[in-house]
Structures are given as C-alpha cells and as structure tokens.
Amino acid sequence: MENNLLLHLAIIIFFSKILGAISRKIKQPPVIGMLLLGILLGPTFLHFIEPDEVISWIAQIGVLFLLFEAGLETDIKRIKEDSKQAMLPAAGGIILPFSLGFGLAYFVTNNVSQALITGVIFTATSVSVSVMTLLDLNKLKGLEGRCIVNAAIIDDIVGILLLTFIFGLTGSGPEGSTLTVSLVKIVAFFVISFAFGLFVLQPFFLNLKKILLDNVVISLAISAVLLYSWFAEMAGLAAITGAYFAGLFLGQTQHKLAVQTGITNLGKSFFVDVFFVNIGLEFNLFDIEAEPIFLFSFVLLAILSKTIGSGFGARLTNFDAVRSFRIGVGMIPRGEVALIVANMALAKGIISTDILSATILMVIISALITPILLKYGFTKIGKKGFKD
Secondary structure (H helix, E strand, O other): OHHHHHHHHHHHHHHHHHHHHHHHHOOOOHHHHHHHHHHHHOOOOOOOOOOOHHHHHHHHHHHHHHHHHHHHOOOHHHHHHHHHHHHHHHHHHHHHHHHHHHHHHHHHHOOHHHHHHHHHHHHOOOOHHHHHHHHHOOOOOOHHHHHHHHHHHHHHHHHHHHHHHHHHHHOOOOOOOOHHHHHHHHHHHHHHHHHHHHHHHHHHHHOOOOOOOHHHHHHHHHHHHHHHHHHHHHOOOOHHHHHHHHHHHHOOOOOHHHHHHHHHHHHHHHHHHHHHHHHHHOOOHHHOOOOHHHHHHHHHHHHHHHHHHHHHHHHHOOOOHHHHHHHHHHOOOOOHHHHHHHHHHHHOOOOOHHHHHHHHHHHHHHHHHHHHHHHHHHHOOOOOOOOO
16 A cells, blocks of 8 residues: 555545536535545545555644634734634534434433543534634635634533543543543643743744844744644644644735745645545545444534524524534534544544544535535525624
C-alpha cells in the first residue's frame, strides 16, 4: 500500500477538484463531491484506497487549517457579543441532543452507561463541514457563521466535561481524570492561550519586519497553528479549538491578508480536500451491522435534535426564524469528537458495536446533509433579520 501512496494522493486531489467543480455546477457545495469521492474510492465501493495513516495525518492537518481560517475571519472585538449570542444556541444544542440520545439508547439497551455515552455523542458538533460550506457561500463572517463557530466551541467544552464526568461515574476514566481536573485544564487553556496570544504572539507578528522575519510569515503562522492545536489537545480539548484561537489572534495583525492567502492556498489546494475525502475512506458502510430501525432512529434524532435544539436557542436569543434555521442546521455535523468518544467508550467496554456503527453512519450522513441544508437556508428562504 505504501508504494501506492503518491498515486492515491494524486487521485484524491485531482478528482476532489473535478467533483467539487461538478458540485458547484449543479449548485451544491463542493464538500459534497469530496465526501462522495471518499465513499466511492474507499472500502464501501471500489476498495481502491484503504484507510492509511499518512492520509489520515494529512487530513488532520487539513481540518486545522480550515478552523485556523475561520479564526482569521473572526473579529476579536466582537467575541464578547458573539459569545453571548452563541450561549443559548449552544445550550439548546446540548440539552435536546443529550436528552434524545440518552432516551433512544436507554429504550433500546436498557443500560444507563450506554445511554449516557450516546447522549454525549449526540452533543458533539464538528464545525469543519459547516465552516467549509460557509466559506464557499461567503457567509462565515456573517452573524450566523460566527454564532455557529462559537456555539460549536462551547459544545466541545461541555461535551468533554460530560464525558469526563460519565467516565468517572462508570469507573472507566484514566487515573486523575476527575471533572475538577478537566475543568482546571480547560480554564488554563483559555487563560494561557489568550495571554500568550495577546502578549507574545501578536507583538511578535507585529514586529516581524523589525526582526527581519517578514518573509517567513506563512511558516511562522503554520507553527502557531500546530502549537495551539497541540496545547488544546493537552488540555483535553479538540485540536481544532486551538487552531481556531491561533487564527483569532493572528487575524488581528497587519499580516492577516498574507497569512490568509497563504494558508488558504496551501490548505484548499491539498490538505483540506484530503480531510473531507478521508471521512469517506475511513469507513465501510456495508460493515454496519446494527438494526436498520435503530440506525434510522439514531441518525434522524441526531439531525433533528441539533437543528431544533440550537435553532430554538437562537430564537430565544432573538434571531429570526430564518437565521435560527441556518444556525440549527449549521450545528448538525458530527465528526472526529463523536468518533473519538464512541471509540473510547467501546474500548472501555461501556457501549456496544451497534452504537459505534450508528455513530459512523451519523457522521457520514450529517456531513452530507449539512451543506445542502445550509445552502438552502442561505439561498432559497427569506433573508430578513438582523444586519451583520
């Protein structure tokens, strides 16, 4: 397989661009073409490209670049206001999904531990698909785009705390993984990230010319992305949260445009495409053995719970119905966080393979349906509401 790696990457890049262009031609987001390419080339259909560690690593870098770009697009002066507006959509996107996930799993398994883990899986939001779609629609800077990203970060934090608490309850957590320790780590991440960003990172980039380093700004930006992503993982958060914050701080310097151009060209030319294709490569959908009714209920409730929960939270925040719908569907995707939770719980013997199978299917379907619903929300229904 290693001998074919270069060929596989060449095929992924070539056909992701072709299918992305076809998706645009039929007025669908390009990410749809990339996801379908992964399903087609992978173990589900052609078996041409099997899951590969190198491709997976490239994919991980791709999603970091994607969230870094989202951070660059964010105005730090509006963070306080945006965070307030994101609180209720985030809360709705946690409470309803957790409740429905718990209820479904308990009804099927009659097991509280499995039900609790399923609830956590339902709360996880993977904002990467939404960010890519919003970038393509040129809506990431809009109020809905900012709200979706901030609400997803809040969901990530709460999801990690819930998981730690549940592992503690079931006696399955690693030594020292108490809720207090997790909370301290998360608070430390935000305090140190903001302090380092404001007092080290920004001044350093603002003075690159003085220290004769202005010609290596893209390389230094990539270093900052990787550093912040590593630090987020050390704090128990998703690496994409760290990448977002790196972009947030570098977006306030005069190098924003140069960094954005360089990272966008590098990321979207190679890394980001591999990330979305890799989602389809990771799984064989024909290997899923759970009962069809359970799978259908699992995926349907996962989609509806985020749409209704986050959408209702947005309505309570005084967003109009149209913008609430956009925010709700933007919170639908599940990805790496849901899969990590499911794999960890399976390895500890807390959940059955049926729940892991259902999670895999949910990740694929939510990734495919979100761009379609987001595009519909921005182009087919009314555009009344607040100004950005």
